[in-house]
Amino acid sequence: LAIRARNDFRAVMNHEMRTLMHAVIALSSLLLETELSPDQRAMIETVLKSSNLLTTLVDDVLDLSRLEDGSLELEIGPFNLHEVFREVINLIKPIASIKKLSMNINMALDLPTYSIGDKKRLMQTILNIVGNAVKFTKGGYVLIKASVANPESSRDWRPEFHPASCNGHFYLRVQVTDSGCGILPQDIPFVFTRFVQSRSGSNRSTGGAGLRLAISRRFVNLMGGHIWIESE
Structure with a gap:
């Protein structure tokens, strides 16, 4: 029961965090297509880079968790x-x-x-x-x-x-x-x-x-x- 609750919590948190990060990444990418000053462009690029890194970190934590509990299977x-x-x-x-x-x-x-x-x-x-x-x-x-x-x-x-x-x-x-x-x-x-x-x-x-x-x-x-x- 505890393992199932943990897996359910992990799945929900992963979905919610991915949804939020994808929104930040999408909007940042759209902003880069508009007219920006050099300083504004540099700041948006930093936001986009940081968002991508955070998304990768979320994926890494999820993968590690699934590897540790044995729920991750190879897709052959x-x-x-x-x-x-x-x-x-x-x-x-x-x-x-x-x-x-x-x-x-x-x-x-x-x-x-x-x-x-x-x-x-x-x-x-x-x-x-x-x-x-x-x-x-x-x-x-x-x-x-x-x-x-x-x-x-x-x-x-x-x-x-x-x-x-x-x-x-x-x-x-x-x-x-x-x-x-x-x-x-x-x-x-x-x-x-x-x-x-x-x-x-x-x-x-x-x-x-x-x-x-x-x-x-x-x-x-x-x-x-x-x-x-x-x-x-």
């Missing part, structure tokens, strides 16, 4: 895998351009064009990881590499993860590298913990709720994969 279906990476680049590149970052992707020749899985969750995971790389990289580059991982190759996996070979299935290896400042060694074990961020001084000013990497790890685990970070 066929999709264009190459298109997922192109969409990620199209969404992230404008943000990277503002920071003058080089944004590139390298898809292996043997990477299948089509796959079966949860396109939405896969794309959300890649967006979270790439977005995090862009967020904490002040200059230089962000590079995405996508390939088919070999379950028999120790080079493709961490020692604690043992993938199983299965006919008709393949493991997708996505590697995101950047020229950012890196992460303190003592912070690495907590990177994928919710509401936790690096304590390094250069990262503290970026803000955020520390949810996206935690959600990404849950999604990857749900899809039968493994995620980790290496920093130099």
Whole structure:
């Protein structure tokens, strides 16, 4: 009974908050199409940006809650895998351009064009990881590499993860590298913990709720994969 009440409350709050935020976003977008002074335009753009961030935060909290109570299920279906990476680049590149970052992707020749899985969750995971790389990289580059991982190759996996070979299935290896400042060694074990961020001084000013990497790890685990970070 308590779980049902919590789920009902969560659904209602999510609907109400989304409705309000969509109204703010829609009206802000319409205002930007009118004649505005430079100061007014800057203020409306800030409102729009903040509204989008708040909407994303609401989605993140909902996803994390559903992941924790086991109510989130993968939506399996066929999709264009190459298109997922192109969409990620199209969404992230404008943000990277503002920071003058080089944004590139390298898809292996043997990477299948089509796959079966949860396109939405896969794309959300890649967006979270790439977005995090862009967020904490002040200059230089962000590079995405996508390939088919070999379950028999120790080079493709961490020692604690043992993938199983299965006919008709393949493991997708996505590697995101950047020229950012890196992460303190003592912070690495907590990177994928919710509401936790690096304590390094250069990262503290970026803000955020520390949810996206935690959600990404849950999604990857749900899809039968493994995620980790290496920093130099």
